[in-house]
Amino acid sequence: MSQPAFVYKTFARRETHPARMGALARLHGLAAPSPEGCSMLEIGCGDGGNLIPLAEAYPRSSFVGIDISEDAVHKGRAEIEQLGLHNLTLVCADLSNASVDEGAYDFVVCHGVYSWVAPEIQRAILTMGRLALKPHGVFLVTYNTLPGWRQRGVIRDILGVGAGSRADHPLERCALGLDFLKLVSKEKSAITTSFGRYITEALERFDSSDPSYIHEEFLGRHNEPLLFTDFVSRAKQGGLQFLTEARVVMTSSDDLSPAVQEYLETLGADYVAREQVLDIFRNRTFRETLLCRGETRVDRGLSVDVFKSLQLSSLYTAIDSRDLARGFRERTSGREVVTPPGDCTNLLAVIDSCGAQGACFADIFDRSRISMELAERDLLIAAVTLWRSGFIEVTTAPLSSLERDFDTVTTTRYARLQARSHPKVTSRTHDSHPLSEIERKALLMVEGAMSKRSLVTLLLSDMDQQSAEIMVNSLAERGFL
Numbered sequence: 353m354s355q356p357a358f359v360y361k362t363f364a365r366r367e368t369h370p371a372r373m374g375a376l377a378r379l380h381g382l383a384a385p386s387p388e389g390c391s392m393l394e395i396g397c398g399d400g401g402n403l404i405p406l407a408e409a410y411p412r413s414s415f416v417g418i419d420i421s422e423d424a425v426h427k428g429r430a431e432i433e434q435l436g437l438h439n440l441t442l443v444c445a446d447l448s449n450a451s452v453d454e455g456a457y458d459f460v461v462c463h464g465v466y467s468w469v470a471p472e473i474q475r476a477i478l479t480m481g482r483l484a485l486k487p488h489g490v491f492l493v494t495y496n497t498l499p500g501w502r503q504r505g506v507i508r509d510i511l512g513v514g515a516g517s518r519a520d521h522p523l524e525r526c527a528l529g530l531d532f533l534k535l536v537s538k539e540k541s542a543i544t545t546s547f548g549r550y551i552t553e554a555l556e557r558f559d560s561s562d563p564s565y566i567h568e569e570f571l572g573r574h575n576e577p578l579l580f581t582d583f584v585s586r587a588k589q590g591g592l593q594f595l596t597e598a599r600v601v602m603t604s605s606d607d608l609s610p611a612v613q614e615y616l617e618t619l620g621a622d623y624v625a626r627e628q629v630l631d632i633f634r635n636r637t638f639r640e641t642l643l644c645r646g647e648t649r650v651d652r653g654l655s656v657d658v659f660k661s662l663q664l665s666s667l668y669t670a671i672d673s674r675d676l677a678r679g680f681r682e683r684t685s686g687r688e689v690v691t692p693p694g695d696c697t698n699l700l701a702v703i704d705s706c707g708a709q710g711a712c713f714a715d716i717f718d719r720s721r722i723s724m725e726l727a728e729r730d731l732l733i734a735a736v737t738l739w740r741s742g743f744i745e746v747t748t749a750p751l752s753s754l755e756r757d758f759d760t761v762t763t764t765r766y767a768r769l770q771a772r773s774h775p776k777v778t779s780r781t782h783d784s785h786p787l788s789e790i791e792r793k794a795l796l797m798v799e800g801a802m803s804k805r806s807l808v809t810l811l812l813s814d815m816d817q818q819s820a821e822i823m824v825n826s827l828a829e830r831g832f833l
């Protein structure tokens with residue numbers, strides 16, 4: 353069994369959460385289960401960093417991960433044992449000859465593998481995903497796309513030449529490749545051209561990238577970006593069909609110009625051609641595609657009843673809930689946006705007031721009646737608009753299985769383990785963040801369930817009261833507490 357060059361660190365990936373994939377499946381007519389009581393397989397799971405927090409959050413669900421890396425699987429198994437999880441198994445196997453329980457999984461995930469392995473492993477991924485799926489199961493595959501990735505291919509070529517054959521270790525190869533790229537960026541022919549600007553931007557991006565990512569993406573042996581239409585053809589040959597994209601905002605054309613909208617109209621109901629064209633208008637380099645079995649009946653019209661049955665949560669929080677004109681801040685990145693006044697902004701504020709967990713449509717309708725006078729149909733239109741624009745998300749259930757009030761804080765066991773030694777920590781919303789030292793310390797201070805006030809008091813030896821309150825609220829808002 354050939355082993356990967358060095359262990360790639362795996363983190364929680366929000367799109368793979370079964371409550372998110374399940375909501376998209378239900379909106380397309382598939383009877384997806386709730387996250388509690390489901391079965392999920394991850395192909396190329398690394399050290400299990402994506403599956404472990406799910407296994408902890410949903411003890412009545414079962415999770416299996418397969419990966420060829422002995423080091424990664426051993427590391428993951430040690431953490432699973434440390435956390436006392438009995439519903440997650442990591443299997444060390446090569447996908448080219450691994451077996452899988454047929455028709456056993458509601459959700460199958462393969463992130464960061466397809467474009468980065470040899471063609472026979474790519475075929476094995478689609479075959480395994482198809483075999484593993486239940487009739488109504490969904491299969492998330494991520495891959496690099498053309499034509500957007502073609503430009504990045506230039507950077508990959510330069511890094512490859514720079515690394516040459518002078519070093520074997522991935523970290524040394526990264527360093528050599530990056531030094532060479534910097535040298536190229538300073539040359540006169542690069543400084544004055546758009547090519548030079550592109551290299552400088554790439555170097556800026558690499559500044560905040562993990563070397564394991566740079567190695568895998570730009571120096572690894574395989575990297576096959578492909579046209580979306582080619583991916584769909586391969587999926588079809590493997591008995592699968594395109595369902596939708598994990599990020600709905602990417603399938604929406606609402607923000608594109610009228611000329612583009614007109615062009616898209618000419619494609620009629622050919623949704624695959626439409627997606628391909630959108631990749632070009634957005635210069636897209638990466639896709640997170642949901643597939644399902646080829647024979648499964650897919651409903652592409654949005655069902656109002658299904659939408660109303662889902663949990664709605666805001667990805668943005670108001671900077672000042674008494675003055676919405678000040679705009680909203682993205683919960684995960686802190687990026688600030690100003691939304692135009694109107695129903696959508698008011699509704700976003702109502703959904704935001706339900707916290708990171710959100711609420712079901714009926715509750716939001718009730719709450720919104722206090723501040724807005726809208727008929728249910730208009731509220732629904734506003735909610736769908738917010739969802740398609742990426743301001744809110746829909747899930748089949750609240751993302752944390754812990755029922756808690758806003759004044760009490762708790763942490764997950766995995767977040768505490770990560771706070772001690774991992775570069776990033778996983779939140780209850782299945783996001784990974786590089787928390788600061790003091791934020792990590794705060795997580796480790798929480799014993800069982802405690803009041804926010806007690807945690808703030810414990811933090812007073814490190815910071816003043818106001819800073820401690822702001823930090824604790826921010827950790828709670830992002831789903832760490």
Ligand SMILES: C[S@@+](CC[C@H](N)C(=O)[O-])C[C@H]1O[C@@H](n2cnc3c(N)ncnc32)[C@H](O)[C@@H]1O
Nearest residue numbers: 360362396397398419420421446447463464465
């Ligand atoms: C870039 S990592 C992605 C890991 C993980 N899914 C994540 O999101 O971080 C690619 C993973 O695929 C695994 N892999 C590559 N070839 C494989 C094969 N033939 N069989 C099983 N796993 C393989 C590697 O060991 C590695 O853990």
